[in-house]
Every structure is written in structure tokens, then in C-alpha cells.
Amino acid sequence: MAGRAQPVGHRTGVGAAALVAVLILGSLLAVALRAEVGRGLGPSDWAAVRFTLWQAVLSAVFSVGLAVPLARALARRRFAGRRLLIALLGAPFILPVIVAVLGLLDVFGRSGWISIALGWFGLEPLQIYGLHGVVLAHVFFNLPLATRLILQGWQEIPAEQFRLAAHLGATSADMWRLLERPMLERIVPGVLAVVFAICLTSFAVALTLGGGPGATTIELAIYQAFRFDFDLERAALLSCVQIFLTGAAALIALRTARGDEFGAGLDRVVQRWDARAGLARTVDVGVIALAALFLVLPLSAIVLAGLPGLALLPASVFAAAANSVLVASVSTVVLVLLAVPMALAVATGWSRSVELAGLLGLAVSPLVIGTGLFVAVHAVADPFALALPVTALVNAVMSLPFALRILVPRARQVVDRHGPLALSLDMAGAPFLRLVVLPRMRAQIGFAAGLAAALSMGDLGVIALFADPERATLPLQVYRLMGAYQMQAAAGAALLLLVLSVAAFWLLDRGGRWHAEA
Incomplete structure (x- = not known):
């Protein structure tokens, strides 16, 4: 051309x-x-590398692990507001990180809504700062992305496959084994790699919810080397380490991406006869409701807490x-x-x-x-x-x-x-x-x-x-x-x-x- x-x-x-x-x-x-390569990394730098990898692994596992049942529920159910909920899954992508962090603090922080509710029963308030806070914020941002990617995999299974399975009397467990699990084995590794790569380069989350000696990422260490020590050589060396890790993660994401293996269909609406049982319906509704609350509560907290603050x-x-x-x-x-x-x-x-x-x-x-x-x-x-x-x-x-x-x-x-x-x-x-x-x-x-x-x-x-x-x-x-x-x-x-x-x-x-x- x-x-x-x-x-x-x-x-x-x-x-x-x-x-x-x-x-x-x-x-x-x-x-x-x-970068002074011969200088090497100090103990605090290696700690930052370990924390960066560990929080990225945990964030990817929790984000994708929670996204699988949510995507399955959305794929099996048709309800009023479904399109709005799927559209809401794209909101965290354009949501400023610092805004989302404040919303999470209002819900999950020591003085947040959940901690107040725990206090009614004499329980200790939640602790959001540190590793668990960083992972929580990453799940908030990446659960919607992982859900959209996995939901796309479910939508690629032709409706005719489910119709044939139902005609042959396949149970829900059979459909999982024959159709859904093979799709997930294809999709999930790539989604895990993408979320892992995103969490490697997360800076604002670690800056606001981490930051202590045991909760410092590589990017936060780069920032500290600049702003507090003005050690350009150490910042450059850490940047080289970050480049290596992100490059490796990007290669893994590309290598784990696999094409469609289910063939084409006639673009019919998918009907899931196996999902009509009462237990399946209850589980799907519960998963969707919890996910919607997890996304909506921080956004609502931002508005409710921010309105009085506008005057200040x-x-x-x-x-x-x-x-x-x-x-x-x-x-x-x-x-x-x-x-x-x-x-x-x-x-x-x-x-x-x-x-x-x-x-x-x-x-x-x-x-x-x-x-x-x-x-x-x-x-x-x-x-x-x-x-x-x-x-x-x-x-x-x-x-x-x-x-x-x-x-x-x-x-x-x-x-x-x-x-x-x-x-x-x-x-x-x-x-x-x-x-x-x-x-x-x-x-x-x-x-x-x-x-x-x-x-x-x-x-x-x-x-x-x-x-x-x-x-x-x-x-x-x-x-x-x-x-x-x-x-x-x-x-x-x-x-x-x-x-x-x-x-x-x-x-x-x-x-x-x-x-x-x-």
C-alpha cells in the first residue's frame, strides 16, 4: 500500500x-x-524492587481473580442498568488517581465509613496505609479493566456453542469445563500480565498510600532520590531497573496474548439456560451488587466530602x-x-x-x-x-x-x-x-x-x-x-x-x- x-x-x-x-x-x-552501574543498588533500593514486584503480583492476582466471577455474572445476566454498569467500569480509567485515593480513604480509612460501622460493634478501624492500601487502590483501578477484557472473552464464545451445549443436556459444570475454562486459560494470562505491568509503574498510589520504608516502590524511590537527596545518579540507576522491569512485563504481556479459538457465530444473543437456577442467580446478583458498591461508594464519598470543602x-x-x-x-x-x-x-x-x-x-x-x-x-x-x-x-x-x-x-x-x-x-x-x-x-x-x-x-x-x-x-x-x-x-x-x-x-x-x- x-x-x-x-x-x-x-x-x-x-x-x-x-x-x-x-x-x-x-x-x-x-x-x-x-547511571553509575558500578555503584550498585543499596539495601533500601532492593527493598523497593521487592515491594514493587510483590504489590504488582498481589494487585494483578486480586484484580483478575475478582474480575472472573464479575465478568461471568455480567455475561450471564441481562438486567436494567447493565449497560450503565459496564460503562461505569470505564470511569476509573479517566478518574484522577489522587481523587480516587481520597474516595477510598473516605470509605476504607481509619475515619472512613466502614471503620465507623466497625466501631458500632466495638471493632478496630481499618488500616489503609501500606501494602494493603496500595493493593486496594490498584484493585479499584484495575478490576474494571480486567473485567472488560475478560467479559470480551466471554462475548467471543458464539451463542451457538451454548445452544448446542444446552441441547445436549450439559450442566453448568459441563459448560464451565468445555467452554468457559478453555476461554479463561486463553484470556487470563494476558490480562494478568497487563495488570501486572500497569501496577509496576504506579506512582501516585504508592506516593499517597505507601511511602514508608516498607512500602516504597521503585518510582517512589526515584522521586525521593530527586526531591529529598537530589541524587541524580541513584535516580538514574533506579530508572534503569524500572525500564528493565517494565520492558520484561510488556514482553510477557505480548507473549501471553492469544487469538480467538472458538470460531465465528451468527451474532445471536447469548442465552444461558444453565444460569436460571436459583443459586446461580443469587451468586451472580451478589457479585454484581458488591462490585457496583465497590466502584460507586468511593465516587459518592468524593462528592459528599468535597461539597463542604469547596468553601474552604x-x-x-x-x-x-x-x-x-x-x-x-x-x-x-x-x-x-x-x-x-x-x-x-x-x-x-x-x-x-x-x-x-x-x-x-x-x-x-x-x-x-x-x-x-x-x-x-x-x-x-x-x-x-x-x-x-x-x-x-x-x-x-x-x-x-x-x-x-x-x-x-x-x-x-x-x-x-x-x-x-x-x-x-x-x-x-x-x-x-x-x-x-x-x-x-x-x-x-x-x-x-x-x-x-x-x-x-x-x-x-x-x-x-x-x-x-x-x-x-x-x-x-x-x-x-x-x-x-x-x-x-x-x-x-x-x-x-x-x-x-x-x-x-x-x-x-x-x-x-x-x-x-x-
Whole structure:
């Protein structure tokens, strides 16, 4: 396809991919050159490595282990609000981590709702800080993702398979053995690897719920080496360890991904006759209800605790909110300028190199990229003065893999369907882009932009390295209020952050779909 004449050029997309690759690989090179390999890791560093691996293993096992019965229940049941619940499973993805942590504290903390209820029976309050708190937060974020991925596996089993099994008199145990367990053996290893990789690079959760000597992750150790010791060599060495672990986890995730083995069906609605028994119905309803409570209670706590705190917000919160809006706006613009040309380059046949550059953001932690940029900039300029633009740039690169996944299928469809006619009309380049591509990709561009804006608005990563007392985004300001034990003000700021993140996503997504071709 790349050898044929195309209505839109690929050079801009290839150039954008090259810029992304240079940014990421250049940051990694700066980290590698600064690291003193002969220095080795100290006892506290090895403790951070062990804790990072252990919490990632526990988080993956609990997230996926709980997702299997939830996905099975959703696959077997049809009820009012089912689509809303499945849509709710996507909410934690755009929910700012610091906001979710405050919600979890309001529910599971020492003064939280559950601890208050335990006090009625004379029981001790819950302890959320440390390993169990980190794992709890990771399950909150990754249970919905694991459920969606496993539910997709259940939906890939053709309805005809279940109809045949029911016709042959198969019991629920037989269907589990013949259909469901083989599917899970195919799907679950890959989902475990994906969740494990995500939890390896979790920074904000460990920063807020861990942080003690026994609950420090590698990324938190990198942050501490920067902010407290200003030991760039140790931070760079830890970054190399993080790169190795995340790269290994990404390879495992790719190796464990397996294709569909159930064949095609006639797209009929799945009917589960084996699920009509009273016990199966009770179990499924209980699982769905508990999962819904686990997701809804922290979100409700954020709203209930945040409303009184809005009146206590200091001026610094509104300044930080303005910075967050600015960073999210710049990050979104940069993302669109990178992602649209790259998606068109992929659509015109340059898929391998361009997609590889776009996927680099999944294999590298943003904190590691921030470390490399800090090391590179530190020799020639004041890194703290560049806190906001660097944060916006890294956030855009981190959102790029998700944006490409949204844009590339539609870009291919538009180029394949309208490209030949455009060439016959001598419509190529800018006219084709303006009159054909952009109007037909508005919905996808709006969705990708909204996702990038929400993720950037709630990010607490790179800004933690570069920020000084004069420059902070809203997530960092929420963390500072929590550190100063101003919990009511922190709750109000968290609610403001939640509203801004959801509004950014809704406005851009809705704006892209308004009058857009479906």
C-alpha cells in the first residue's frame, strides 16, 4: 500500500513518530549515561524492587481473580442498568488517581465509613496505609479493566456453542469445563500480565498510600532520590531497573496474548439456560451488587466530602486549577498534532515504524521519561522553570498509544473508501485532509482528545519531579493539602479536579461527535 499513490502524504506522520521516538529514547539514553552501574543498588533500593514486584503480583492476582466471577455474572445476566454498569467500569480509567485515593480513604480509612460501622460493634478501624492500601487502590483501578477484557472473552464464545451445549443436556459444570475454562486459560494470562505491568509503574498510589520504608516502590524511590537527596545518579540507576522491569512485563504481556479459538457465530444473543437456577442467580446478583458498591461508594464519598470543602479552598487551589487546565489544553493540542498525522501515515502503509514509535509510551514509565528530561535539561537550563511545558509534553506522549488505537481504524477506513475517488479528482494533500479526512474523523479525534485531556488533568507524575512551590497542578496541590492534614480542603479540591477532568472529557468527546458522521 505504501508503494501506491496516496491522497495524503506520510512524511508529517513519520516525522511526528520520529520526534516521539527521539524524545523517549533520548530520555532513556540520558538516564543510562547518568547511571553509575558500578555503584550498585543499596539495601533500601532492593527493598523497593521487592515491594514493587510483590504489590504488582498481589494487585494483578486480586484484580483478575475478582474480575472472573464479575465478568461471568455480567455475561450471564441481562438486567436494567447493565449497560450503565459496564460503562461505569470505564470511569476509573479517566478518574484522577489522587481523587480516587481520597474516595477510598473516605470509605476504607481509619475515619472512613466502614471503620465507623466497625466501631458500632466495638471493632478496630481499618488500616489503609501500606501494602494493603496500595493493593486496594490498584484493585479499584484495575478490576474494571480486567473485567472488560475478560467479559470480551466471554462475548467471543458464539451463542451457538451454548445452544448446542444446552441441547445436549450439559450442566453448568459441563459448560464451565468445555467452554468457559478453555476461554479463561486463553484470556487470563494476558490480562494478568497487563495488570501486572500497569501496577509496576504506579506512582501516585504508592506516593499517597505507601511511602514508608516498607512500602516504597521503585518510582517512589526515584522521586525521593530527586526531591529529598537530589541524587541524580541513584535516580538514574533506579530508572534503569524500572525500564528493565517494565520492558520484561510488556514482553510477557505480548507473549501471553492469544487469538480467538472458538470460531465465528451468527451474532445471536447469548442465552444461558444453565444460569436460571436459583443459586446461580443469587451468586451472580451478589457479585454484581458488591462490585457496583465497590466502584460507586468511593465516587459518592468524593462528592459528599468535597461539597463542604469547596468553601474552604485557598487561592493556591484555583491557581493550580488554572495550571492544570493550561497543561491539559497544551497536552491535548500536542497529542492531536502528533496522533492525526501518525494515524494517517499508518493508514497509508507505514504501520510498522510509526506504530512502534507510538507504542513506546506503554513500555516506559512517565517518571522515567521525566528523569531523563530532567538530567538532559539540568546541564543547560533550570528544569523547574520548565515544569508545566515538560509535563504537558510527557502527558501527550503517554496518551499517544491510546489515541492511535482510537484513530487508526477510522483513518484506514477513510483512506481506503475515499482515497481512490479523491485521486481521480486530483484532490490530494491539504484539500483531502480538510474536506474528507477531518470531517469523517471528528468523532474519533474528539474522543482521543477528551481522553488525553482527562488523563493530563489528573496526572500526578512528572509534575512531582519538576514542580516548585510557585508551580503546581491541581493533583499536586491536592497531595500537598493532604500532607498538611487539611483534609476538608483537599476533598473540595479533589471534587473540583473530578469535575474538571470529567468536563474536559465530555466537552471534547461531545464536541467531536456533534454533527460528526457516524
